[in-house]
Amino acid sequence: MSDKEFNEPPSATAGALDLNRRQFLKILGGGIIVSFVPVFAGDPPEALSAAQPRLPEDFNAFLRIGEDGRVACFTGKIEMGQGIITSLAQMLAEDLDVPLGSVDMVMGDTDLCPWDAGTYGSMSTKYFGPPLRAAAAEARATLIELAAERLGVPKNRLQTSSGVVFDTDAPAKRVPYGDLTKGRRIEKQLAEKPPLKPITGFTISGKATGRTDAVEKVTGKARFAGDIALPEMLYARILRPPAHGARLTDADTSAAEKVPGAQIVRDGDLIAVLHASPDEAARAVDLIEGTYTSPKTGLNDENIFDHLLGVAPPGAVLAETGDLQAGRGIASKVIEATYRQGYVAHAPMETHTACANLDGDKVTVWASTQGPFPAQREVAAALNMPLQNVRIITPFVGGGFGGKNRNRQVVEAARLAKLTGKPVQVTWTRGEEFFYDAFQPAALVKIASGLNASNRIVFWDYHVYFAGGDKAPTFYDVANKRTTAYGGWQETRRAHPFDTGPWRGPNGNTNTFARESHMDVLAAAAGEDPVAFRLTHLQDKRMLRVLEAAGSAFGWSKAVAPSGKGRGVACVIYKGTHVAAMAEVEVDTTSGRCQVKRVVCAQDMGQVVNPEGAKMQVEGCVMMGLGYALTEMIRFRDGKVLDRNFDTYQLPRFSWAPKIETILIENPDLPPQEGGEPAITCMGAVVANAIFDAIGIRFHELPISPERIGQAVKRS
Amino acid sequence: MSDTIEFRLNYRPVRLTVDGERTLLWALRTDLELKGTKFGCGMGVCGACTVLVNQEAVRSCQIPVADVRGKEVMTIEGLARNGHLHPLQQAFVDRNALQCGFCTPGMILSAYSLLLRKKSPTEAEIIEGMDDNLCRCGSHQRIVQAIQDAAKHMRR
Ligand code: FES
Ligand code: FES
Numbered sequence: 071m072s073d074k075e076f077n078e079p080p081s082a083t084a085g086a087l088d089l090n091r092r093q094f095l096k097i098l099g100g101g102i103i104v105s106f107v108p109v110f111a112g113d114p115p116e117a118l119s120a121a122q123p124r125l126p127e128d129f130n131a132f133l134r135i136g137e138d139g140r141v142a143c144f145t146g147k148i149e150m151g152q153g154i155i156t157s158l159a160q161m162l163a164e165d166l167d168v169p170l171g172s173v174d175m176v177m178g179d180t181d182l183c184p185w186d187a188g189t190y191g192s193m194s195t196k197y198f199g200p201p202l203r204a205a206a207a208e209a210r211a212t213l214i215e216l217a218a219e220r221l222g223v224p225k226n227r228l229q230t231s232s233g234v235v236f237d238t239d240a241p242a243k244r245v246p247y248g249d250l251t252k253g254r255r256i257e258k259q260l261a262e263k264p265p266l267k268p269i270t271g272f273t274i275s276g277k278a279t280g281r282t283d284a285v286e287k288v289t290g291k292a293r294f295a296g297d298i299a300l301p302e303m304l305y306a307r308i309l310r311p312p313a314h315g316a317r318l319t320d321a322d323t324s325a326a327e328k329v330p331g332a333q334i335v336r337d338g339d340l341i342a343v344l345h346a347s348p349d350e351a352a353r354a355v356d357l358i359e360g361t362y363t364s365p366k367t368g369l370n371d372e373n374i375f376d377h378l379l380g381v382a383p384p385g386a387v388l389a390e391t392g393d394l395q396a397g398r399g400i401a402s403k404v405i406e407a408t409y410r411q412g413y414v415a416h417a418p419m420e421t422h423t424a425c426a427n428l429d430g431d432k433v434t435v436w437a438s439t440q441g442p443f444p445a446q447r448e449v450a451a452a453l454n455m456p457l458q459n460v461r462i463i464t465p466f467v468g469g470g471f472g473g474k475n476r477n478r479q480v481v482e483a484a485r486l487a488k489l490t491g492k493p494v495q496v497t498w499t500r501g502e503e504f505f506y507d508a509f510q511p512a513a514l515v516k517i518a519s520g521l522n523a524s525n526r527i528v529f530w531d532y533h534v535y536f537a538g539g540d541k542a543p544t545f546y547d548v549a550n551k552r553t554t555a556y557g558g559w560q561e562t563r564r565a566h567p568f569d570t571g572p573w574r575g576p577n578g579n580t581n582t583f584a585r586e587s588h589m590d591v592l593a594a595a596a597g598e599d600p601v602a603f604r605l606t607h608l609q610d611k612r613m614l615r616v617l618e619a620a621g622s623a624f625g626w627s628k629a630v631a632p633s634g635k636g637r638g639v640a641c642v643i644y645k646g647t648h649v650a651a652m653a654e655v656e657v658d659t660t661s662g663r664c665q666v667k668r669v670v671c672a673q674d675m676g677q678v679v680n681p682e683g684a685k686m687q688v689e690g691c692v693m694m695g696l697g698y699a700l701t702e703m704i705r706f707r708d709g710k711v712l713d714r715n716f717d718t719y720q721l722p723r724f725s726w727a728p729k730i731e732t733i734l735i736e737n738p739d740l741p742p743q744e745g746g747e748p749a750i751t752c753m754g755a756v757v758a759n760a761i762f763d764a765i766g767i768r769f770h771e772l773p774i775s776p777e778r779i780g781q782a783v784k785r786s
Numbered sequence: 787m788s789d790t791i792e793f794r795l796n797y798r799p800v801r802l803t804v805d806g807e808r809t810l811l812w813a814l815r816t817d818l819e820l821k822g823t824k825f826g827c828g829m830g831v832c833g834a835c836t837v838l839v840n841q842e843a844v845r846s847c848q849i850p851v852a853d854v855r856g857k858e859v860m861t862i863e864g865l866a867r868n869g870h871l872h873p874l875q876q877a878f879v880d881r882n883a884l885q886c887g888f889c890t891p892g893m894i895l896s897a898y899s900l901l902l903r904k905k906s907p908t909e910a911e912i913i914e915g916m917d918d919n920l921c922r923c924g925s926h927q928r929i930v931q932a933i934q935d936a937a938k939h940m941r942r
Binding site for chain 1: 805808809812815816817819820821822823824825826827828829831832834861862863865866871875878879880882884885886887888889890891894912913914916917918919920921922923924925926927928929930
């Protein structure tokens with residue numbers, strides 16, 4: 071996930087980088103250090119290609135083998151549940167030939183780790199993995215050279231195993247890595263790729279491995295930003311406007327001032343209460359009477375789509391094949407439809423949190439963020455400090471999903487620490503989290519399409535509003551097709567009544583819902599089984615393979631929808647990953663409740679570094695995707711966000727959980743591709759299609775809530 | 787109004803001088819410096835703040851600290867004993883029943899009290915018992931399996 075605003079900055083970080091390196095090398099002391107830059111094999115995703123030229127040229131990450139034999143990997147990426155703390159360590163351990171347990175990941179610390187654009191878009195394994203493996207291989211080659219000297223044995227007789235170099239002719243002649251690095255300091259910069267281990271020789275990568283952070287997390291020892299406690303720390307609560315666009319005209323803080331121990335801070339637009347107890351700070355902030363202007367935008371979650379159509383920028387053609395007019399001319403059936411999806415919240419279980427500590431002219435902020443380096447820049451700008459005086463440390467992040475690319479709370483904590491001279495913690499309430507969330511943008515898709523007499527799609531005219539991007543063009547085999555975007559998903563934020571941004575699977579969810587729903591509409595019009603209909607419109611071999619794999623695992627048997635079986639299918643090609651999902655639902659037409667009983671997901675994501683981790687990501691996609699499919703949509707009125715907690719904003723629960731089966735297609739010839747996002751994009755359509763199959767009602771708008779099902783049943 | 791409140795916390799007696807109206811959640815996290823109990827919603831609707839009071843799962847964001855006077859409170863920090871993970875913790879590790887881990891302490895303690903009430907819960911009973919604990923990462927299927935595994939282990 072990305073957002074152009076956060077792909078930063080050429081000159082500023084260059085300075086920080088020099089400093090990082092100096093600091094870093096000082097801290098390191100002895101050992102073997104290999105630095106490397108991610109390589110962008112294949113097509114970098116759209117957001118990255120903008121960022122790439124600005125990445126530091128010389129190196130982007132380090133690994134170090136210490137005298138104690140432990141291996142540290144320093145990366146600006148962060149761990150928010152997606153599991154790279156395990157999968158990156160696995161890749162490193164594999165090519166360096168050390169036990170997984172001897173690898174320490176140092177993540178998201180701007181003083182220790184080299185600059186990084188941010189952790190989003192499931193890109194870590196794909197773009198960071200190959201150079202990490204190469205660096206590990208380089209380090210291993212260096213160790214063999216050192217061992218040859220030490221043992222007096224020619225290099226070609228030496229082998230490595232589990233952190234030790236040994237003589238293949240006399241295995242007792244051996245030396246541990248740690249001993250080889252002792253007393254030396256060897257710096258290497260990866261210039262060329264040394265040969266990597268062949269995948270057939272893997273013993274760690276590609277094997278199911280438990281999370282390396284699991285024990286910390288089940289014992290309550292894992293530290294999140296809000297768990298940082300500093301001496302004399304104050305907890306802050308900030309006065310918030312009732313609606314977006316509301317301006318503060320007056321504030322009466324007299325009652326709040328009477329709360330013992332409360333300190334009120336006012337700095338321009340920022341009014342906050344600080345207290346040694348967070349609940350007292352909360353009580354005091356509630357006593358502040360703010361007077362605000364009340365903006366009347368007239369916008370709400372019902373008329374937003376008309377508004378968006380009205381303000382949409384002119385269309386731009388994203389992709390085109392053949393001749394639409396000619397296609398239309400030979401169509402015997404023309405079918406048009408519009409698909410919509412409202413705003414969806416990220417709602418990580420951990421709200422935005424930060425703890426800031428000012429020490430002389432330096433500030434350190436422990437932050438729950440997906441982008442420590444962008445946060446560093448924001449804090450430096452807000453406090454008017456040189457970049458190198460700001461250090462962001464990212465402990466474990468309690469879920470991000472794209473939402474923690476926004477660092478407002480980091481800046482708030484830093485400002486308040488500066489204003490009070492004390493360490494300050496800002497933990498957003500759930501209400502603040504919903505209010506300031508950068509939602510997945512509401513979007514619409516209009517499709518005009520046609521079938522010829524033999525039920526082939528002969529034209530596909532696709533118009534997407536506010537969700538333009540790489541997931542809009544169809545991969546189905548249609549001779550005449552065109553995709554026109556009226557606003558991309560990221561550059562149209564001003565059209566929306568509040569902030570929008572990357573949400574797990576950016577521009578994938580709305581587009582896949584529209585495309586895959588419409589494929590089913592066409593299949594029904596053709597009188598064909600939805601899977602069979604797709605197969606006749608597919609040439610892509612990887613797609614054919616996942617669709618067939620899903621079909622056989624699911625036990626799909628041919629039938630024209632609505633068959634009453636309540637099953638659906640949806641496919642996506644998401645960057646380099648191919649997914650076919652199938653679901654079975656039961657719809658209670660009285661209550662309107664849709665129970666998804668089973669989901670089968672077949673995924674080809676190239677090499678799989680951690681199969682267990684990949685399955686967990688797919689399961690996470692399925693569960694989270696059920697939310698936007700069935701209930702999740704932000705309701706709002708005139709800048710007021712009406713859903714502010716989980717009482718009205720319904721997240722998926724245990725009782726919704728289907729049986730989830732994940733099939734990972736073996737594809738060892740392709741380097742690892744994205745895994746954290748592709749499957750979620752199928753969930754809207756696979757559920758909509760299964761509901762149609764169950765009750766014969768087609769839903770064109772997400773979420774397909776019990777109320778909407780109930781109303782539709784009544785109308786039918 | 788400061789008050790002296792005594793109770794047992796993770797098998798040890800504690801005495802707290804605190805405004806008794808403050809929530810148990812923040813008293814645990816700040817005064818007692820136990821950070822394993824998490825804040826998720828502050829409204830009793832997510833379960834991240836779950837602790838055990840007299841062996842029963844309670845949402846610590848919803849009760850005043852004065853309520854636990856003279857009672858036995860257990861947080862996630864008290865579950866592993868003598869360096870050994872509790873079977874529920876072990877099962878969560880073995881099943882990879884977590885991703886970001888923020889809901890995990892609340893999940894484990896809710897499951898703990900569920901298993902106290904029912905030694906051999908059916909899958910449906912586990913789902914019903916856990917339904918008000920939210921996990922945004924979507925670890926649900928694995929959490930149910932972990933609870934089943936732990937139940938089996940604990941019956942032995
Ligand atoms: S924080 Fe107590 S239930 Fe959510
Ligand atoms: S593991 Fe992240 S919320 Fe449950």
